[in-house]
Amino acid sequence: MTLSLISTHTGSNSAALEVLTGITNAYDEYQFHFYNLVPVNDGVDWQFQVDTGTNANWNMYVTSTAHNAWHKEGNVSDDSEQNDTDDQQNADQAYINLTGTVGSDSYEALSGVLALYAPASTAFLKQYISRCVAREEDYARDHHRSGMIGTAASSAGSGETSAITRIRFRFESCNIESGVIKMFGVK
């Protein structure tokens, strides 16, 4: 497997980090690596949405699953679960939670990776897998996500006709204080 760095995106009190170019049919898989992303406010979700370039509303149709695991310092609390708060069904057209809450206290951050498969396909739903680690309120948190993205509602039954060309990352309700996203193409 060979990763080629396509672009680097740095947050500095940014509302969002957008990748508006470089997602094409040149690669079968794109990976977005997250390095120490920190929200301005405490306890917010890290999210993404995509679009086709012609629809710039960041509201594609997503069906997703979410699994979380956590362990609080001092062995106070630990568990793991399938989480229906962070999953999404086709009709929602909302931003997809890649994490549960992320902290903004000193030295807190999130890191991880999102893999997006065959975004240029016009035949298939676009699939993704993500895994992130974060700290919030003395918890180590593991967030595993997977899903598929449609450019039309599945109830339309018309199949997939549009390629995804852009992606947008943000924290749920605040700016990105700092951190870096790197986009790689995979061959």
Added chain:
Amino acid sequence: MGYTLISRQKVDFSNTPQTQVDFTLNADYDEIFFTITGFKSTWDERSCGYQFITSSAGSYDRPIQSTVWGQWLYAYDYSHGTTSYEHAWDSDIGEASSSSTQFARVTMGGDTHKMHSAASGELVIYKPQADNSYKYFLSDASNYNAHVSDFQQYQQSMRTAGYVKDDAALTGIRFVSCNYAGDQDANIAYVDIGMYGLS
């Protein structure tokens, strides 16, 4: 630039078992990616453990907080449990200060009864050189346990996420054989570890 092989170390059955395998962490990369292949201890029911050192710390004993979840399946009858939290393999920051719980575990236990029993996996550390953040990591490992009896053959997976609660740059990592609590004992009979950098 894609993944770059920085170094590779191998403990083979043809060599003397090793007490530890140490790597110097390179500050030139955004993430350090380890492939851990075929881990096997000289003692029964041991895990591949790891710990970190910094330039200001005197030993491999940094506070690690981690969460672990996984699944298992018996090869004998295909019985299995549900995906669940794995309490025995997580780490708490307080444990690193005691030698009996010092090492975090990247794999579940392995057995020495059958030659084909071993554990393999991956560990990625993000921005180990950062001095303004704790050091975050993810791992994913597979283990095949093989006790004496045929019905005691089972497969486990183990996914770990956590952080090193230290704002100093990590300068090294040590892999050892340890018991389920994180106490280094026995030696590494076999492991092949590759360290890659990504930037």
